[in-house]
Amino acid sequence: MSTAKKILIADDEPDILEIIQFNLQTEGYEVFTAKNGDEALEQAKKYQPDLIILDIMMPGKNGIDVCNILRMQPAFKETLIVFLSALSDEGTEIRGLETGADDYLTKPISPKILLSKVNALFRRLNKEGNNLLQLGDLKIDREKYIINYLDNDIILARKEFELLALLASKPGKVFLRNEILNQVWGTEVIVGDRTIDVHIRKIRQKLDLDCITTVKGVGYKFEL
Amino acid sequence: MSTAKKILIADDEPDILEIIQFNLQTEGYEVFTAKNGDEALEQAKKYQPDLIILDIMMPGKNGIDVCNILRMQPAFKETLIVFLSALSDEGTEIRGLETGADDYLTKPISPKILLSKVNALFRRLNKEGNNLLQLGDLKIDREKYIINYLDNDIILARKEFELLALLASKPGKVFLRNEILNQVWGTEVIVGDRTIDVHIRKIRQKLDLDCITTVKGVGYKFEL
């Protein structure tokens, strides 16, 4: 598990700052605050947050200025930036987004919705790359279509791979033969009784690892 | 330059569909539309859009259902999904975002703002600022259309280049034949079964480097 995500909030209204801070902390985020644009820049440099929530109207440098300054620096090219403003006119919102922000939210906003939006942003950000199951020494990469056991790549044919991926998607769960047929073969195709067995056999053989258990009369399950 | 980004819009109000379609097309996006949930699923499967804009209240399957169904399929795990709804109650919005959507917009919305939001989403998604890929001894310059291997320039034809550039954009990832067709050939053109193979063959030949692996029944992947 990675360390908690860091969020910096900049707003000149202490009340709002506090409410948001409380809600985000409750959700497990590490939160920093700033009361104006210059403080926001300082804090950003100091803590390198993963997400910055910027009010637009602040004394001194406003939010858009801050965003511009940040986006010019390589260190903040990829940082998530969200505006949170009472200004809801079209021009400002468009300008805000074109500055390179990832979202533009308008006050008043429910803390829960803010939280959902923040979660959605992080969800998208983290989606980069990793589509793989890690099960002990066994790695199943759906994107690369590779099984890796103890650093050895194992080549499975399509059906074999899909079957193993299915079983391994819920370790311990017993998949009925019907479920397996539906998931791997689809509902249209009809195949004989022994087809599943044969594929299971091939997986067991290639993996050389006792990880698929037969539950007689029911189905199969994956377990290390 | 890669092909235009594809956007699918699903809404049961023809007027809205048309306005949004027009605005997005003007901006250079390739737009598909659907009048209800089921149609949205069909179109999504058919065109593999980069972004899907879903109305929530639609006859038959509603937007949230559609999102749920899409997110369960590997092919749509990474697709951008945005809700656009007249429902502005907190519960729905939160549920929408937790379903795995990237944003939740409320009607009425100014076309310009929608455009800005869409642009912002694509901006974040495309980490590609770098027009040249460096992969071991292989350099791919998307701007100049030049491949260089061990200091030798290799001339590839356009389709060959785009195909290689696509595969190399995510080393290791297996690109389905469908994905390849959509990305390199576009959705309008229909080409025969062997076309991809022939191009792959030409690349392999010109590159004289074993970097493209066949995953039978699935697709191709680039790997050094």
Added chain:
DNA sequence: TCTAATATTATCAAATTGTTAACCACATGC
């Protein structure tokens, strides 16, 4: 023990991909 369920093995047809050559469209230079 006895039986139904599963494992194993070999085999073969079907599906998938590789390879080559031919064809057409289009651009280029003469």
Added chain:
DNA sequence: GCATGTGGTTAACAATTTGATAATATTAGA
């Protein structure tokens, strides 16, 4: 206008892999 070259697609066939089945052996459990 005419040869020439290039890029892109397809057709035809070869090579390969896959996955289903049949036949048989083995096992778990009532």
